Amino acid sequence: xxxxxxxxxxxxxxxxxxxxxxxxxxxxxxxxxxxxxxxxxxxxxxxxxxxxxxxxxxxxxxxxxxxxxxxxxxxxxxxxxxxxxxxxxxxxxxxxxxxxxxxxxxxxxxxxxxxxxxxxxxxxxxxxxxxxxxxxxxxxxxxxxxxxxxxxxxxxxxxxxxxxxxxxxxxxxxxxxxxxxxxxxxxxxxxxxxxxxxxxxxxxxxxxxxxxxxxxxxxxxxxxxxxxxxxxxxxxxxxxxxxxxxxxxxxxxxxxxxxxxxxxxxxxxxxxxxxxxxxxxxxxxxxxxxxxxxxxxxxxxxxxxxxxxxxxxxxxxxxxxxxxxxxxxxxxxxxxxxxxxxxxxxxxxxxxxxxxxxxx
Amino acid sequence: xxxxxxxxxxxxxxxxxxxxxxxxxxxxxxxxxxxxxxxxxxxxxxxxxxxxxxxxxxxxxxxxxxxxxxxxxxxxxxxxxxxxxxxxxxxxxxxxxxxxxxxxxxxxxxxxxxxxxxxxxxxxxxxxxxxxxxxxxxxxxxxxxxxxxxxxxxxxxxxxxxxxxxxxxxxxxxxxxxxxxxxxxxxxxxxxxxxxxxxxxxxxxxxxxxxxxxxxxxxxxxxxxxxxxxxxxxxxxxxxxxxxxxxxxxxxxxxxxxxxxxxxxxxxxxxxxxxxxxxxxxxxxxxxxxxxxxxxxxxxxxxxxxxxxxxxxxxxxxxxx
Numbered sequence: 204x205x206x207x208x209x210x211x212x213x214x215x216x217x218x219x220x221x222x223x224x225x226x227x228x229x230x231x232x233x234x235x236x237x238x239x240x241x242x243x244x245x246x247x248x249x250x251x252x253x254x255x256x257x258x259x260x261x262x263x264x265x266x267x268x269x270x271x272x273x274x275x276x277x278x279x280x281x282x283x284x285x286x287x288x289x290x291x292x293x294x295x296x297x298x299x300x301x302x303x304x305x306x307x308x309x310x311x312x313x314x315x316x317x318x319x320x321x322x323x324x325x326x327x328x329x330x331x332x333x334x335x336x337x338x339x340x341x342x343x344x345x346x347x348x349x350x351x352x353x354x355x356x357x358x359x360x361x362x363x364x365x366x367x368x369x370x371x372x373x374x375x376x377x378x379x380x381x382x383x384x385x386x387x388x389x390x391x392x393x394x395x396x397x398x399x400x401x402x403x404x405x406x407x408x409x410x411x412x413x414x415x416x417x418x419x420x421x422x423x424x425x426x427x428x429x430x431x432x433x434x435x436x437x438x439x440x441x442x443x444x445x446x447x448x449x450x451x452x453x454x455x456x457x458x459x460x461x462x463x464x465x466x467x468x469x470x471x472x473x474x475x476x477x478x479x480x481x482x483x484x485x486x487x488x489x490x491x492x493x494x495x496x497x498x499x500x501x502x503x504x505x506x507x508x509x510x511x512x513x514x515x516x517x518x519x520x521x522x523x524x525x526x527x528x529x530x531x532x533x534x535x536x537x538x539x540x541x542x543x544x545x546x547x548x549x550x551x552x553x554x555x556x557x558x559x560x561x562x563x
Numbered sequence: 564x565x566x567x568x569x570x571x572x573x574x575x576x577x578x579x580x581x582x583x584x585x586x587x588x589x590x591x592x593x594x595x596x597x598x599x600x601x602x603x604x605x606x607x608x609x610x611x612x613x614x615x616x617x618x619x620x621x622x623x624x625x626x627x628x629x630x631x632x633x634x635x636x637x638x639x640x641x642x643x644x645x646x647x648x649x650x651x652x653x654x655x656x657x658x659x660x661x662x663x664x665x666x667x668x669x670x671x672x673x674x675x676x677x678x679x680x681x682x683x684x685x686x687x688x689x690x691x692x693x694x695x696x697x698x699x700x701x702x703x704x705x706x707x708x709x710x711x712x713x714x715x716x717x718x719x720x721x722x723x724x725x726x727x728x729x730x731x732x733x734x735x736x737x738x739x740x741x742x743x744x745x746x747x748x749x750x751x752x753x754x755x756x757x758x759x760x761x762x763x764x765x766x767x768x769x770x771x772x773x774x775x776x777x778x779x780x781x782x783x784x785x786x787x788x789x790x791x792x793x794x795x796x797x798x799x800x801x802x803x804x805x806x807x808x809x810x811x812x813x814x815x816x817x818x819x820x821x822x823x824x825x826x827x828x829x830x831x832x833x834x835x836x837x838x839x840x841x842x843x844x845x846x847x848x849x850x851x852x853x854x855x856x857x858x859x860x861x862x863x864x865x866x867x868x869x870x871x872x873x874x875x876x877x878x879x880x881x882x883x884x
Contacts, residue, residue, distance in 0.1 A: 252686050255684060255687050256686070256687050256689065258681070259682065259684070259690075260693075266678070266700075266758075267699065269700075270700070272711075272723065273711055372593035375589040376589050376590040376594075379586040379589035380590060383586035384586075385584040385585075385586040385587045386587060387587065388587075391594065393872065396868075396872050397868050398597075398868075399809060409605060409608060409857065411608065411844050411845075411850055411854055411857070412603070413600075413604045415607060415611075416603065416607060431596065431600070435596045435597045435599065436597075436600065438593045498704070498705065498706040513707075516704070516706060517706050517710070520710060525710065531711075534704065534707040537704065537707075538702055538704060538707065542699050542703070544702070545695075545698060545701065546696075549694065549695045549698065553694075553763055553766065553767050
């Protein structure tokens with residue numbers, strides 16, 4: 204639990220920091236202006252800072268332009284194409300959320316009746332909850348909304364088992380590889396480094412073999428079988444990553460715990476796990492994303508009914524025309540939660556990917 | 564606990580194992596699952612590459628084990644390998660793949676080093692926030708990003724790149740239907756796809772560079788450029804090298820970009836090797852040939868990683884405690 208409350212505390216801190224940014228900046232600016240006026244600081248210094256910041260901003264905006272471009276396409280209504288005859292426009296002409304409504308479809312919480320039988324009597328209390336309509340697509344002129352919710356459910360049921368299975372395989376292995384000495388340890392490590400990047404791409408090379416075997420065992424349309432496969436491909440890279448992270452935790456902490464009389468399992472739960480939060484978060488996100496975004500294998504193995512979000516997304520694409528507004532709205536709805544997780548988990552990911560065990 | 568200690572005692576009875584080797588049990592599940600899903604298909608692929616398997620004969624037999632014994636496909640020996648290795652299209656694909664690895668790694672390195680240096684520069688305000696935003700592309704599903712870039716490089720006059728060229732008065736380029744422009748488009752997309760990963764690693768490496776080193780170099784009169792080459796670069800070399808090897812291997816196996824852009828076209832000229840194997844197998848129904856191509860790709864990527872891991876000494880560092 205302390206892990207969770209720690210995360211919550213850090214998140215609130217982040218939120219506070221972000222809110223405080225404009226105030227801080229304003230204070231900084233007035234302070235610098237004062238200093239320049241009174242001649243304490245030469246005007247060159249703040250100008251350099253402003254110039255550098257502006258340059259960096261331009262770079263960030265240029266890099267993220269494709270994301271903005273797609274957001275604009277999503278807002279420009281259902282009939283839009285990405286191409287306008289009169290040059291590039293930075294803002295959509297008549298922004299509308301229609302495409303997003305099409306993606307989400309109806310959001311209706313159906314009414315339930317809840318009955319309580321009062322014991323020892325024949326009286327029953329019946330409550331009818333009202334039907335709550337949060338969003339009714341037909342009022343926006345959309346008759347056939349997308350299958351987004353169906354795909355979402357499929358993706359969730361693929362990604363969550365992937366994460367659980369992968370974590371069960373990865374965490375003990377990385378602990379053992381980082382802290383224990385045993386037979387074949389170096390060989391296994393070497394093999395994992397060798398295979399770090401092989402998982403995803405070779406999955407395609409091996410697709411024929413994989414497909415034949417899945418068909419033979421009759422699991423080619425099973426979401427669980429797919430998650431086991433994803434978990435398997437995630438093993439080498441993530442084990443290596445987490446092990447490298449754990450190598451950065453000083454052994455002296457564990458020794459202190461052992462001296463205090465902690466049994467081995469408590470050393471792990473009280474020292475190693477809390478200290479490797481960043482590494483664990485990174486591995487968690489990476490394994491989740493494997494299941495959430497993989498396309499080729501999912502498309503080959505799954506039937507139409509079990510399509511996950513990426514496959515469902517690509518099924519919108521026609522050979523010659525892409526319904527850009529709907530396509531982008533679909534993709535953004537699908538990607539926004541991940542992007543938010545990235546924004547807030549950034550400090551963990553940076554820490555987790557630092558390869559701190561690898562000295563230069 | 565008693566079960567665990569019993570297991571340990573059992574292990575001690577095995578002649579060449581010691582009690583500490585019980586830790587191997589932590590690693591075995593992962594290794595086992597990985598091998599089942601990776602090595603097994605590889606072995607199957609080895610089998611299939613010696614046959615003339617195609618969907619019609621592979622799934623023809625009856626019973627559970629018929630697929631396992633390659634159905635009614637017949638053994639053709641090394642025929643597939645001979646066919647593939649004498650096919651100029653294979654060598655073209657092979658060459659294009661290595662060229663793609665080389666060009667994309669240079670582009671990725673330059674972009675990510677540049678970006679990382681900017682977002683860690685002391686002069687830049689709001690670095691943290693910029694870093695958060697800059698890695699956003701990593702959260703976008705690859706299939707989406709690649710389709711968007713296909714739209715950007717659309718050969719039509721209204722594609723974004725062509726519009727930008729148009730505002731500078733240049734001619735429209737038929738990006739995806741001419742060979743080298745398409746190759747260029749692959750590179751740009753690959754660069755955009757993988758820069759967040761490289762930037763994250765480079766940024767954390769840059770933050771680990773001790774401030775004192777920079778100060779000492781400044782005192783000794785080193786300029787910005789020489790400080791970069793003599794202080795920064797040596798200290799971030801290892802992590803950046805590791806990241807480059809990983810993304811180079813990923814580029815070698817790039818599938819989605821060529822597949823979504825133009826199926827490795829025009830006229831199969833830009834088929835990277837994984838796409839080539841995939842198309843041989845699934846578009847032209849030559850499972851045997853596709854298997855042979857895929858295996859050759861596996862051998863090369865394995866050799867590439869092996870050499871890099873050995874030469875870059877990536878597996879030590881930690882193993883030498």
